Amino acid sequence: MKKLLLFCLLLVSVVQLHASLRQTKYRWRNDDGNQATATWMAAENTPVTIPITTPSIRLRIEFDNDNTLATSSPLAENLQYSDDGGATWTTINGAASDAFAYTTSTFVTNGTATTNQMAPGTFGTFIPGRIVTAPSATPINLNDAEKTEMEWVIKPTANAVPGQTYVFQTIDQEDVPLELAELTISPQCSGTPTAGDLAAAMPVVECNQTTMLTITGSTIGMGIDYQWQYGLNGLWTDFGGNASTQATPPVIRNLQYRCIVTCANSGEKDTTNVIAVNVLPLPVDLGPDLNICVDTGAQLVLDAGVLPHSPQYEWDNGSISQVRGVKTSGTYYVTVVNEFTCVGHDTINVTLRNNPIVNLGNDTSVCNGATLTLDAGNDGISYFWNTGVTTQQLTVNSMGAYHVFVTNNLGCIKSDTINIKMEGQLPHVDGVYITNDGINTFKFTAVNPQNVVGYLWDFGDGSMPSYQQSPSHTYASNPASYIVVLKLSSSCGFLVDSVSANIVGIKTLNVGNEEVTIYPNPATTTATIRNKGELKMERIEVYNVLGQVVYRAAADSKEKHVLSLAGFAGGLYTIEIYTDKGIVARKLQIQP
Numbered sequence: 001m002k003k004l005l006l007f008c009l010l011l012v013s014v015v016q017l018h019a020s021l022r023q024t025k026y027r028w029r030n031d032d033g034n035q036a037t038a039t040w041m042a043a044e045n046t047p048v049t050i051p052i053t054t055p056s057i058r059l060r061i062e063f064d065n066d067n068t069l070a071t072s073s074p075l076a077e078n079l080q081y082s083d084d085g086g087a088t089w090t091t092i093n094g095a096a097s098d099a100f101a102y103t104t105s106t107f108v109t110n111g112t113a114t115t116n117q118m119a120p121g122t123f124g125t126f127i128p129g130r131i132v133t134a135p136s137a138t139p140i141n142l143n144d145a146e147k148t149e150m151e152w153v154i155k156p157t158a159n160a161v162p163g164q165t166y167v168f169q170t171i172d173q174e175d176v177p178l179e180l181a182e183l184t185i186s187p188q189c190s191g192t193p194t195a196g197d198l199a200a201a202m203p204v205v206e207c208n209q210t211t212m213l214t215i216t217g218s219t220i221g222m223g224i225d226y227q228w229q230y231g232l233n234g235l236w237t238d239f240g241g242n243a244s245t246q247a248t249p250p251v252i253r254n255l256q257y258r259c260i261v262t263c264a265n266s267g268e269k270d271t272t273n274v275i276a277v278n279v280l281p282l283p284v285d286l287g288p289d290l291n292i293c294v295d296t297g298a299q300l301v302l303d304a305g306v307l308p309h310s311p312q313y314e315w316d317n318g319s320i321s322q323v324r325g326v327k328t329s330g331t332y333y334v335t336v337v338n339e340f341t342c343v344g345h346d347t348i349n350v351t352l353r354n355n356p357i358v359n360l361g362n363d364t365s366v367c368n369g370a371t372l373t374l375d376a377g378n379d380g381i382s383y384f385w386n387t388g389v390t391t392q393q394l395t396v397n398s399m400g401a402y403h404v405f406v407t408n409n410l411g412c413i414k415s416d417t418i419n420i421k422m423e424g425q426l427p428h429v430d431g432v433y434i435t436n437d438g439i440n441t442f443k444f445t446a447v448n449p450q451n452v453v454g455y456l457w458d459f460g461d462g463s464m465p466s467y468q469q470s471p472s473h474t475y476a477s478n479p480a481s482y483i484v485v486l487k488l489s490s491s492c493g494f495l496v497d498s499v500s501a502n503i504v505g506i507k508t509l510n511v512g513n514e515e516v517t518i519y520p521n522p523a524t525t526t527a528t529i530r531n532k533g534e535l536k537m538e539r540i541e542v543y544n545v546l547g548q549v550v551y552r553a554a555a556d557s558k559e560k561h562v563l564s565l566a567g568f569a570g571g572l573y574t575i576e577i578y579t580d581k582g583i584v585a586r587k588l589q590i591q592p
Helices: 003-017
Strands: 021-030 046-051 057-065 071-076 077-083 100-102 140-142 147-155 165-170 183-184 197-200 212-216 224-232 235-239 243-249 255-263 269-271 275-279 290-294 298-303 312-315 322-327 330-337 343-354 364-368 373-374 382-385 392-395 401-409 412-424 431-440 441-447 454-458 470-475 484-488 517-519 524-531 537-543 547-556 558-564 571-579 582-590
Touching: 021 071, 021 183, 021 412, 046 077, 046 330, 046 484, 057 165, 197 255, 197 275, 212 255, 243 312, 290 298, 298 343, 322 330, 392 401, 441 454, 441 484, 524 537, 524 571, 524 582, 537 558
Parallel strands: 046 183, 290 343, 364 412
Antiparallel strands: 021 057, 057 147, 071 140, 077 165, 100 147, 165 183, 197 212, 212 243, 224 235, 224 255, 255 269, 255 275, 298 322, 312 330, 330 343, 373 392, 382 401, 401 412, 431 441, 441 470, 454 484, 517 524, 524 558, 537 547, 537 571, 571 582
8 A cells, every 4th residue: 555655646746747838717808998997708717608790809818837847838829719629729810711810909909018917826926928919929938837818809700600619728738728718609690580578667657757678588699680669559760779678768658669670690570569658647736735824815826837848738717827826715726738648637725814904004203202103903813012012002102113913813924014213392382371452352472382383373263273473363242252272383294283282271262161071081981072051062073192183073962972982092182172163172081
């Protein structure tokens, strides 16, 4: 047993002594880049299949030399192929009968030194090989424990046999290759092809979407041309590229699709089944339902949107425009049709609630020291002023911007703003000085007038008023009692009828309180004006402290008038009672 083992070891040593240059790896790659960027067709030592029409393909082979002798081993650039598994070999040399030929490349150059591109192994030191598009006679010498890579650019010729498998090696290898590069030519179509069936990724699509069409169950092999078509009512239109899978153009109406396949060698054709692709309704969006507050009479605009392909619009009221205005609550809908009869619908429920009516009036100016009552109207159930007051009315006595927010019983909120300026001062006199200038003639003089720019004297006898500062007036000769009233205007711009007034009574013409009286005084809800004398009441006017008329009405009767105080703010008011003999003035205090 020991002698036999020694013999085996000696035999292995002899084999290693004579092993030398050999082909160890291969890998096929596309001719689409330089050495570093060209893409690989398959993993190392993996066969590939190509059509006979391939313009160029690149084969990269690794070689090593494990010769233990001092001499080097030459590596020739000539490539051989075999169609019988390596029993016989043909050297590619440009012969008319060759199944393969060398070809140039736009990405690599003949004779360029190679770099290590294949997965590194454990054997030897890498030395540069060459790119081969046309073999040279000069070999590359590999010494012991060295490896290199060669890359050939080749293409199949018309002599390549469809369905045939070929293996490749270099000439004059000193050892049996560990791997033979393997390549198969795809079967070529001949005769009548079988188109197979057509399937769609999405048989139902939205308008303007695409879907993928794929041929399944085909036995057409290689060498087939594809012509995709879409049709409507038997009319077919070509589209798409030359492939067995194709995306449709954007689908804008219900269409049918098919594909005609043609054998390149025979010209025979076959057609797939016809498949229909249906379009979903055109998307139309009126937005979410609306429940909003609007001003009374305001119009809300509904918009069906700008859509492609010249759409036609039709609303529930027959309107055919893109937009529609609505003023009342309800359910509204629109139908949109494009030029290819793609139809879309949408419906919206609209609830319109009226805002409260709030109007504080135009911006205004009042006299310094005066007060002004702002009224937000009675259309709300709650009020909030920017001063913090929560009543319907707000009395102000300083300049500024005043805002009010009014909420009604529908939950709607409306606001308004008024800007108030304080300009000038209120007019004032200390009283009226009266002198008798003759029979029934009196002169009236305003005592110590301040901030007064205008006077209006009402002598109480129905005569024309006077606008002088100190007028004289002659009364009729028949005995009577009169009330003389002086109204003042100031530089802050108020007119006579709207300024604060001081009422001046002339004792000799005065009507006593026992004849015309107001009760109760102060009052809260109502006040009664009672005439017990010979005067006949005709009408009643009420003035606030600014001289503004806040109430005017005919007297209920010549003896009595009931004044309702609803809506009056608390404060001091002047009551002017117009009678058949003149005006009687009284003061009324209203409590809030």
